[in-house]
Amino acid sequence: MKNTAFIATLLFICFTSIDAFSQFYIGGNIGNSFVNKELKDVNLDNYKLKSNSLAYKIYGGFGKDFLGAEGGYRNLGEVKDEDSGINLSSKISGWDVAARGKINIGPIFAFGKAGAFFAKEENMIGGFTPTTTTENSTNFLWGLGAGVKLGTLGIRAEFESLDIKSSSKISMLTIGATFDIGEE
Numbered sequence: 001m002k003n004t005a006f007i008a009t010l011l012f013i014c015f016t017s018i019d020a021f022s023q024f025y026i027g028g029n030i031g032n033s034f035v036n037k038e039l040k041d042v043n044l045d046n047y048k049l050k051s052n053s054l055a056y057k058i059y060g061g062f063g064k065d066f067l068g069a070e071g072g073y074r075n076l077g078e079v080k081d082e083d084s085g086i087n088l089s090s091k092i093s094g095w096d097v098a099a100r101g102k103i104n105i106g107p108i109f110a111f112g113k114a115g116a117f118f119a120k121e122e123n124m125i126g127g128f129t130p131t132t133t134t135e136n137s138t139n140f141l142w143g144l145g146a147g148v149k150l151g152t153l154g155i156r157a158e159f160e161s162l163d164i165k166s167s168s169k170i171s172m173l174t175i176g177a178t179f180d181i182g183e184e
Helices: 002-016
Strands: 025-040 047-064 068-082 085-107 109-125 131-150 155-161 166-180
Touching: 025 068, 025 085, 025 131, 025 155, 047 085, 047 166, 068 109, 068 166, 109 155
Parallel strands: none
Antiparallel strands: 025 047, 025 166, 047 068, 068 085, 085 109, 109 131, 131 155, 155 166
């Protein structure tokens, strides 16, 4: 209960602060996802899935100058591979929230972020009797990016790591655009 009250108070302060809300933005990116993870079937046999796919994300954020927050939805597409003649596939999507730090040098900016990725994975191991599983997980997210600001439009490229367990490496490399809604 204490955590819920703390988070509600923090969100109230952030969203009622005219200064913080004055630089609200929305955006979208498209690029590639890179998935390298282990899948287990009903017999607990391990299979290695290593592939990439078209990925996209839509997001919004706010912040003034150096500090801010960002969150959104992302779809890493469906990755497919084959291990020992067995067809493997995984569809990964989910929501994320992150704290963002940004440095501006004229119209050019660089940023870093860290937060959480709330993932839904639909995995399939094919063969004579395909096995399908759905997993929900919360993973640490970090990212680095850079871009250029052209008035209320921003163009940016970024790399994000969405899972850093020893058995799983999931990341995205994207390019996209943001649009400021409340520029001073």
